[in-house]
Amino acid sequence: MSATEDRKLSGKEVAQHNTRESCWIIVHGKVYDVTEFLDDHPGGSKIILKYAGKDATQEYDPIHPPDAITTNLSPEKHLGPVEPDTVEKVEVVITDEEKARLERAEHKPTLDEILNLHDFEFIAKQVMPEKAWAYYSSAADDEITLRENHAAYHRIWFRPRVLRDVTRVDLSSTILGHKTSMPIYITATALGKLGHPDGELNLTRAAANYNVIQMIPTLASCSFDEIVDNAKPDQVQFLQLYVNKDREITKRIVQHAEKRGIKGLFITVDAPQLGRREKDMRMKFEADDPSEVAKAGGKGVDRSQGAARAISSFIDPGLNWSDLSWFKSITKMPLILKGVQCWEDALEAYDQGLAGVVLSNHGGRQLDFARSGIEVLVECVTKLKEKRGLTFPNDKFALLVDGGVRRATDVIKAVALGATAVGIGRPFLYAFSAYGVEGVNKALEILRDEFEMNMRLIGAPTIKDIVPEMVDASNLSSHIVSVPEDNLYHTSYEVMHHATLKEI
Numbered sequence: 001m002s003a004t005e006d007r008k009l010s011g012k013e014v015a016q017h018n019t020r021e022s023c024w025i026i027v028h029g030k031v032y033d034v035t036e037f038l039d040d041h042p043g044g045s046k047i048i049l050k051y052a053g054k055d056a057t058q059e060y061d062p063i064h065p066p067d068a069i070t071t072n073l074s075p076e077k078h079l080g081p082v083e084p085d086t087v088e089k090v091e092v093v094i095t096d097e098e099k100a101r102l103e104r105a106e107h108k109p110t111l112d113e114i115l116n117l118h119d120f121e122f123i124a125k126q127v128m129p130e131k132a133w134a135y136y137s138s139a140a141d142d143e144i145t146l147r148e149n150h151a152a153y154h155r156i157w158f159r160p161r162v163l164r165d166v167t168r169v170d171l172s173s174t175i176l177g178h179k180t181s182m183p184i185y186i187t188a189t190a191l192g193k194l195g196h197p198d199g200e201l202n203l204t205r206a207a208a209n210y211n212v213i214q215m216i217p218t219l220a221s222c223s224f225d226e227i228v229d230n231a232k233p234d235q236v237q238f239l240q241l242y243v244n245k246d247r248e249i250t251k252r253i254v255q256h257a258e259k260r261g262i263k264g265l266f267i268t269v270d271a272p273q274l275g276r277r278e279k280d281m282r283m284k285f286e287a288d289d290p291s292e293v294a295k296a297g298g299k300g301v302d303r304s305q306g307a308a309r310a311i312s313s314f315i316d317p318g319l320n321w322s323d324l325s326w327f328k329s330i331t332k333m334p335l336i337l338k339g340v341q342c343w344e345d346a347l348e349a350y351d352q353g354l355a356g357v358v359l360s361n362h363g364g365r366q367l368d369f370a371r372s373g374i375e376v377l378v379e380c381v382t383k384l385k386e387k388r389g390l391t392f393p394n395d396k397f398a399l400l401v402d403g404g405v406r407r408a409t410d411v412i413k414a415v416a417l418g419a420t421a422v423g424i425g426r427p428f429l430y431a432f433s434a435y436g437v438e439g440v441n442k443a444l445e446i447l448r449d450e451f452e453m454n455m456r457l458i459g460a461p462t463i464k465d466i467v468p469e470m471v472d473a474s475n476l477s478s479h480i481v482s483v484p485e486d487n488l489y490h491t492s493y494e495v496m497h498h499a500t501l502k503e504i
């Protein structure tokens with residue numbers, strides 16, 4: 001039975017379909033029969049059954065692009081609109097912790113009090129919903145690589161040159177041949193709406209304001225088209241791709257992205273399975289109850305692994321080098337591998353004619369004790385020169401780096417060591433979670449100001465003037481050197497008990 005054009009379904013009717021045998025939910029005022037979809041839902045059946053016969057919009061929005069339900073359910077399962085005032089309101093209980101969080105958010109520092117990217121992290125930790133903080137900040141296992149990503153930059157020291165005319169400083173550069181106001185791009189990070197209702201659109205808008213490139217994540221909360229529609233006509237965007245076990249779905253995504261003008265396809269290769277991120281796991285997304293799993297023939301997906309596992313069961317662990325020729329057959333977009341962690345794989349990517357690699361360990365969220373991107377960069381520059389006579393930065397084969405970058409000096413060090421550009425993730429998430437698009441604007445402004453000042457101080461008027469001789473990375477690969485404690489970063493990192501905003 002469904003609603004006719006003029007007759008709307010009543011909340012009472014929907015509420016009768018609240019079992020595994022007949023399961024209807026309401027999302028954005030529309031009723032959907034999800035009975036047959038229950039066991040195919042990547043997030044498992046339990047979370048849907050929790051909202052069977054009810055309005056699931058509030059739970060649905062932070063995790064799914066708006067069009068996820070309409071594209072994944074065949075039209076006959078779209079039962080039509082519900083009469084809004086017949087729907088029983090889902091009672092939202094505001095706990096004392098929630099009240100305290102909202103209070104802190106209300107009284108957080110103003111943007112002009114923010115001086116660096118660490119401030120965003122410290123504030124976001126106090127004002128973000130716990131589940132969002134857990135998902136964004138978490139990293140794999142003991143989070144050693146998370147901290148190493150940042151600490152590695154502290155093992156690189158500058159060798160500045162003086163008495164150079166740095167009246168005018170030009171930060172502009174190119175990435176894959178596309179102009180950027182500075183060699184920084186906003187990297188792909190999933191589930192933007194966990195931190196802010198506008199999700200990834202905050203990044204799209206700020207990227208346009210500051211002329212930097214945004215990499216759109218496969219697992220964005222906003223739909224791909226929504227993100228592209230919100231970009232300025234000439235705004236350059238890349239797509240980060242998790243390859244689906246169903247290659248037809250991947251082909252559709254890739255060819256649609258090319259049609260929409262995406263300028264680079266970044267295939268994520270360090271996540272055949274998403275890492276065990278314990279802060280995220282502690283937030284336990286709904287676990288399938290054993291009787292449900294038994295009924296579904298043991299097909300339940302373990303939900304106790306947090307959001308990461310809940311949204312990633314589609315990723316193909318079978319992806320391998322022989323797939324690259326297939327990718328070349330379905331798209332003309334430049335192909336880049338994101339998550340390369342040794343020179344051998346970078347060399348293989350070069351030999352297979354790709355446009356570059358991102359030397360990255362996924363922000364420490366995958367293999368713990370993976371080396372930092374910056375350390376792998378030095379290894380790749382040395383070996384690709386030795387094996388193929390390449391010099392870097394290189395327009396034909398870009399070495400990009402991400403992970404732990406929190407200062408413009410980190411970016412300058414990467415560029416000096418041969419990187420074309422650097423991706424930044426968490427700081428922008430924290431910035432928009434606490435302040436929306438204005439926060440991301442401010443973060444980019446801080447990076448630009450730091451960049452300009454530090455280029456003057458090392459004696460480099462343009463990006464091309466930043467050369468290897470300007471850094472001493474001789475200690476980079478020895479992980480035992482002690483460097484001055486980075487309190488700002490570690491303060492944010494350490495679990496803070498009863499810290500209040502007044503301490504900023």
Ligand SMILES: Cc1cc2c(cc1C)[n+](S(=O)(=O)[O-])c1c(=O)[nH]c(=O)nc-1n2C[C@H](O)[C@H](O)[C@H](O)COP(=O)(O)O
Binds near residue numbers: 426
């Ligand atoms: C912080 C964060 C990073 C994610 C990310 C989500 C978050 C919250 N997600 S994840 O849910 O699957 O792990 C993605 C993702 O969708 N795809 C991807 O290629 N990298 C993903 N990354 C890794 C990201 O692209 C960068 O490699 C990493 O963020 C760089 O480190 P910083 O955060 O320290 O800048």
